[in-house]
Amino acid sequence: MSDASSTLADIPGLMRIENPGKDELTAHCVELTHSVYPHHQVYGQYCTIHAYVDCPPELTYDYLSQGHHLEEWTCSLRDFAPSGTPGLWVGRDRLEDDTSIYCKVVANPEALTVDYHCSWDQGDKLWMIYLMRVVPARLVLDKPGSVVTWTNCRHPYYDANPDPALAPRADRPWVGDYWDLFYAGHTVELNNLKAILEHRHRNGLPVSVPPVRAVAR
């Protein structure tokens, strides 16, 4: 037995081809395979969605990595302006009246990942993190274009606002109250992203656009 496998022998619960063996491994997987899965089981703790976008991966990445485009493809994020802290922007989440949202873009051009670190009401602790990744469709689907994946994890703050005093009013609903609609809401937004990118790319237009100045804030 190699050093690696003797180390693994101490770890309970592993299922590998060496033990319990292929037949039991298959039977175990069969048992885990249902016809349908309840929403909470699939999207209860994590919400991952994905879409094919007929737009080159570098253009898709470029578009996502510029935070002001959130004003185009998201349902409700608008009016971003510099917060005063470098790299940190503040805008409005029109999901609720008078609600500010802080956002920092953390992008990695080599990995084609674009993460939006956000928070309602304050910009000191950015805990609402939208993890997006662009995958060249040529690699995974053998066709031109991009695959975009998008994951949110259920941070404990979704379930309990850590600082209700920062809310503009006492009865303002909390962002986490919408967790069960994240699959739907993010799907709508991903469809927006797809529609914008595909429309511009198909018609030979620049995919990225300059920031639009908010008229009134």
Next chain:
Amino acid sequence: MTTVSLTDVSGYLPGDPVPAEFYTEYPGAEDKLRGHAMFKAPPARHHVAADETNTDMIERAVQPLIERHGRDEIRGVDVLLVHSQLPDLPFVGAGTEVARRLGLNPEWLVDVANAGCASFVHMLKLARQILSTTDARTALICNAQSAAGQCFTQSEVRRLAQAAIPGDGCGVGWVTTSAASPVLDVETRHIGAHAGDMVLALDDGRKYWEPGESQLRIGFTDAGLAKVLSRGNRLVPEVITDLCDRLGVATADIDVLVTNQPNRTFLRNWREALQLPPERHLNTFDRCGNLFGAAIPVTLDDAVASGRVKDGDLVVLGGFAHAGDFAGAAAVRWHGGRG
């Protein structure tokens, strides 16, 4: 179109129940898979006697129909449809022997060799078609399954985890031109793309009729368990949902669902997919195991006899065959009470 009813059903289970220990305590038994839902042995199943044929079982299953409807009525049957999961005799179907034994003289006689575990639905559709378009007035549809006590008790096959799952039994349906217990609709699909993936495995490569030592068992081609699972998971809910859509009812409105019962995993998955509570998806798996084609009529008979089908219930019968080469579902407004 003439209204056709599934007027009655009846079942027969051979011999005394055979406990799971028949398999689990057999020397050399392969036990490691038994903890998993798909291979967990039912506590009991029945086995045909050594000299018991498909025709014997059908004859016994029909007796209650004779008692309830009269010998002359049954003898006057116009359509006889017979499915034998494991034919006793190649070349010759069981149908004519059934006719001889029961003294039938049907105008239509078909030995159905396809649609396996869902062949009751297939035969119900055939019977309904014949009864609604010809002068034929009554049909007897028969499902006999005798593989458990024969194939799966062979010395080597008996050790396999899969051997403990099947059970033998026979179910029959009495179909008539009447509006008493109407067949509302039947949805069936023959899926050529999935043909050929279930095979009779003989390890020495001989044909089943050639002499040799290898023990015949049922297997799947390399398409494998995963494909059969995903097909079954998809096909049965799909065909039942399509049937319900045509009838304008939600699957959750099915009062009694009876399916084939290959294992607990499929029963769980179909019930979940159709959003039905366990008490409305009836099965006899724990007492009978996988009854293949006989599961639907045997379980329906058991449900009617035990009062779990109420007058006026929407009863849906559904299932799939082999490695997914057939799927079917039928809906009946049940008024077949035995009060």
